[in-house]
Amino acid sequence: MGHSESASTRTPFQRLAIEHSWLIDWLLAAALPLWAEIGTDRDNGGFYEQVSQAGDTLDGPRRTRLVSRQVYVFATVPQLGWRATDLARMLVGHGLDYLLGKCLSESGVFHSVVGPDGSPLKPDFDLYDHAFGLFALATVARLGYRKTDATLAGRRVRDSIVEGWKHPVKGFEESQPPQLPLNSNQHMHLLEAFLEWERSDHAPAWAQLSDEIVDLAIDRFIDPQTGALREHYDHQWLPAGGEIGRYVEPGHQFEWSWLLWRWAAARNRREALAPARRLVQVGENYGVSAVTGLAINGLWDDLSVRDDDCRLWPQTERIKAHLWMAEQAPDLEAQDASIDLAAGAVRGLRKYFDTAIPGLWHETIDPSGQPTPAPARASSLYHIVCATTELDRFVRLHASQN
Numbered sequence: 471m472g473h474s475e476s477a478s479t480r481t482p483f484q485r486l487a488i489e490h491s492w493l494i495d496w497l498l499a500a501a502l503p504l505w506a507e508i509g510t511d512r513d514n515g516g517f518y519e520q521v522s523q524a525g526d527t528l529d530g531p532r533r534t535r536l537v538s539r540q541v542y543v544f545a546t547v548p549q550l551g552w553r554a555t556d557l558a559r560m561l562v563g564h565g566l567d568y569l570l571g572k573c574l575s576e577s578g579v580f581h582s583v584v585g586p587d588g589s590p591l592k593p594d595f596d597l598y599d600h601a602f603g604l605f606a607l608a609t610v611a612r613l614g615y616r617k618t619d620a621t622l623a624g625r626r627v628r629d630s631i632v633e634g635w636k637h638p639v640k641g642f643e644e645s646q647p648p649q650l651p652l653n654s655n656q657h658m659h660l661l662e663a664f665l666e667w668e669r670s671d672h673a674p675a676w677a678q679l680s681d682e683i684v685d686l687a688i689d690r691f692i693d694p695q696t697g698a699l700r701e702h703y704d705h706q707w708l709p710a711g712g713e714i715g716r717y718v719e720p721g722h723q724f725e726w727s728w729l730l731w732r733w734a735a736a737r738n739r740r741e742a743l744a745p746a747r748r749l750v751q752v753g754e755n756y757g758v759s760a761v762t763g764l765a766i767n768g769l770w771d772d773l774s775v776r777d778d779d780c781r782l783w784p785q786t787e788r789i790k791a792h793l794w795m796a797e798q799a800p801d802l803e804a805q806d807a808s809i810d811l812a813a814g815a816v817r818g819l820r821k822y823f824d825t826a827i828p829g830l831w832h833e834t835i836d837p838s839g840q841p842t843p844a845p846a847r848a849s850s851l852y853h854i855v856c857a858t859t860e861l862d863r864f865v866r867l868h869a870s871q872n
Contacts, residue, residue, distance in 0.1 A: 481806075481872060482806040482807075482809040482810045482813065483806075483809055483868060483872040484872065485809075485810065485813045486809050486810075486812055486813040486816070486861075486864075486865065487865055487869070487872075488813075489813050489816035489817060489820075489861075490816070490861050490862065490865045492816075492820065493816060493819070493820070493858055493861065494550060494551065494858065494862065496820075496823060496828070496829075497547070497550065497552075497854065497855070497858055498547075498550065498551055498552050499828075500828035500829035501828075501829040501851065501854070502547055502552055502554075502829075503554075503829065504521075504827070504828075504829035504830070505521075505540075505543075505829070505848065505851060506544070506554070506557060506561060508521060508525065508527055509521060509527070509540075509848055510561060510564065511529075511586065512564075514586045514587055514588065515564065515567060515568040515571075515572065515588060516532045516537050516565070516568040516572070516584075516586075516588075517532070517536060517537060517540045517565065517848055518848060519531075519532065519533070519536055519847065519848055519849070520845040520846065520847055520848065521830060521845060521846050521848070522845045522846075523825060523826060523827070523830060523843070523844075523845065523846070524826075524827075525827050525830070528845055529586055530586070531583045531584065531585055531586070531591050531592075532568075532572075532573075532583065532584050532585070532586065533582065533583050533599065533849075534569070534573040534580045534581060534582060534583070534584070534596075534599040534600075534602065534603055535598060535599045535601075535602040535603075535849065536848055536849050537565055537568055537569050537573055537606075538565075538569060538599075538602035538603050538605060538606035539602060539606070539848070539849055539851065539852035540561075540565050540848060540851070540852075541562055541565035541566060541569060541606040541609070541610060542605060542606050542609045542852055542855070543851050543852055543855045544558045544561040544562050544565065545558070545562045545606075545609050545610050545613050545615055546609065546613070546855055546859060547855060549613075549859075550855075550858060550859060550862055559615070562610060562615050563615070563616075565606075566610060566615070566616060566619075566620070568588070569603065569606060569607075570619070570623055571588070572584050572588035573603070574603070574623065574627070575590075575593065577630065578626040578627055578629065578630035579595060579600075579627070579630050579631075579634070580596075580599050580600055580603045580627065581593045582594055582595075582596035582599045594645070595634070595635065595645055595646070596644075597631070597635065597642055597643075597644055597653075597656040597660070598655070598656045598659060600627060600631055600660075601656055601659035601660045601662070601663050602659060602663070603627060604624055604627055604628065604660070604663035604664075604666075604667065605659065605662055605663035605666055607620040607621075607623055607624040607627070608620075608624060608663055608666035608667040608669070608670055608671075609666060611624065611667075611670040611671065612666065612669050612670035617670075621670070621671055624667060624671070625671070625673065628667075628675065628676075628679075632675075632679075634646060637652070639706075639707060640682050640683075640685060640686040640689075640690075640707070641657050641682065641683060641686050641707070642656070642657070642660070644656070648705060650704060650705060650710065651702035651703055651704065651710040651714060651715075652702070652703045652704070652705065652707065652710075653701060653702055653703070654687070654691045654699060654700065654701055654702075654703070654722070654726075655701060655722060657683050657686065657687070657691075658687075658722065658725060658726055658729065660679070660683060661680060661683040661684065661687075661729050661733070662729060664676050664677075664679045664680040664683070665680055665729065665732055665733060665736065668680065668736065680733060681733075681737075684730065684733050684742060686707065687699070687726065687730070688742065688745055689707075690703065690707040690708070691703075691707075691726075692745055692748075692749070693771065696752065696771070696772075696773060697745065697748035697749065697751070697752055698718045698723065698749070698752045698769070698771065698773060699718065699722060699723060699726055699749060700715065700716070700717060700718055700771060701714070701717040701718065701719060701722070702714045702715055702717060703715075709771070715771075716770050716771040716772075717768060717769075717770075717771075717776070718752075718768070718769040718770065718771055718773070718776075719757075719767065719768055719769070719784070720752075720753040720756070720757025720758070720765045720766055720767075720768075720769060720784055720788075721753070721757075721765060721767075721781070721783055721784025721787045721788075722787075723749040723750065723752045723753035723757065723791075724749070724750060724753045724765070724784065724787035724788045724790065724791035725787040725790070725791075726746075726749055727746040727747070727749040727750045727753075727791045727794070728746075728787065728790040728791050728794055728860075730742045730743075730745065730746040730749075731743065731746050731794040731797075731798065734746070743798060746794075747795065747798075749791075750791045750792070750795055752773065753765065753788065753791065754788075754792075754811065756769055756773040757769055757784075758788075759778060759780060759837065761837060761838070761839065762780060762818075762835060762837070762838075762839045763814065763818055764780035764784075764785060764818045764821070764835060765780060765784035765785055765787075765788050765815075765818075766778045766779065766780050766784070767779050767780065767781055767784070778837045779834050779835070779836055779837065779842070780834065780835045780836075780837075781833060781834050782819070782822045782831060782832070782833055782834070782850050782853070782854075783850060783853040785815060785818050785819040785822070786819060786853040786854055786856065786857035787853070787857070788811075788815040788818075789812055789815040789816055789819065789857045789860065789861060790856070790857055790860045792808045792809075792811040792812035792815060793808075793812050793860050793861065793864045795808040795811075796808035796809045796812065796864070797864070812861070812864075816861065819854075819857070821835060821839075822835065822841070824841070825846075830846040831846050831850060831854075832844070832846070833845075833846065833847055833850065
């Protein structure tokens with residue numbers, strides 16, 4: 471692809487390939503070295519949660535979900551071309567030591583929050599943290615980092631949450647005794663973890679749990695009238711009362727669609743594809759700002775705008791959703807349209823990386839298109855790497871055809 475080509479003469483795939491190259495370069499040359507260096511607590515273990523826009527680490531409590539996300543990141547990035555493989559392996563081991571040694575209790579349940587010294591600060595059960603603990607362990611098991619340790623720990627955590635927090639109908643409780651609301655988001659990340667486990671551990675329990683969550687999503691989470699997926703539910707898995715029962719997040723429409731596609735591909739179950747496509751349409755048609763071109767934070771259940779700030783993470787999920795729409799497109803015209811939307815979503819994501827220190831990012835862009843001053847949160851790196859991984863897979867798969 472020559473530099474003399476004008477943007478108007480490039481194909482949609484060529485435009486996507488340019489965005490792919492830019493994102494890979496930024497990730498490998500700027501973001502990963504920065505977070506490997508200043509984002510890692512080499513004295514106490516684990517990882518720092520935030521880095522200021524001036525490049526200063528902000529110390530504080532460590533969430534299991536963040537430790538888990540960073541383990542996933544550093545286990546994954548060598549496959550994207552990060553050549554610091556010895557450093558990546560060291561950081562995975564560093565994170566695993568903290569996850570298994572400080573965050574995981576003797577009962578097979580993760581503490582939600584630990585102090586910088588590893589002491590439990592919030593030992594209460596949190597389903598979200600367990601989803602990411604399982605996801606990290608599944609990733610390292612699949613990629614061959616301490617596979618036996620990770621597999622045994624993953625099965626132990628799975629058995630603990632099934633025994634202690636299983637919902638009587640489907641899915642899981644948030645606590646015992648049960649508290650409301652129940653949430654679709656935690657189940658979305660559990661599905662992500664269970665699908666990852668299916669790739670590394672062929673024990674049938676993982677697939678059974680994946681199937682149950684997909685059934686729950688299609689039967690209860692997705693509104694049959696609008697096709698949108700809500701956030702909060704009562705104990706019978708009906709929309710929660712009050713305003714929170716009306717919350718719809720565009721980023722989660724995109725994220726659920728990608729997971730439903732992965733599940734359908736693994737099972738050859740095409741019935742999940744229609745609701746997945748509708749989720750993408752809801753996110754794109756109602757959840758993208760006409761002013762900024764970015765995915766916004768929130769809708770109401772009638773698909774009107776609830777929150778028109780634009781956080782970083784929905785942009786990454788939008789990329790993934792349009793890539794799978796391109797994979798499933800019925801013809802070349804529809805495929806090109808989805809590829810163009812994916813390329814546009816990457817361009818939107820790049821707006822967040824316009825920072826004084828390369829490798830940091832803005833967490834939020836306001837409705838006028840201006841970044842909101844705030845530290846960069848380490849937890850966003852998981853979203854960025856996951857989207858980059860999907861983009862890299864797609865571009866490599868289709869490069870020979872374009």
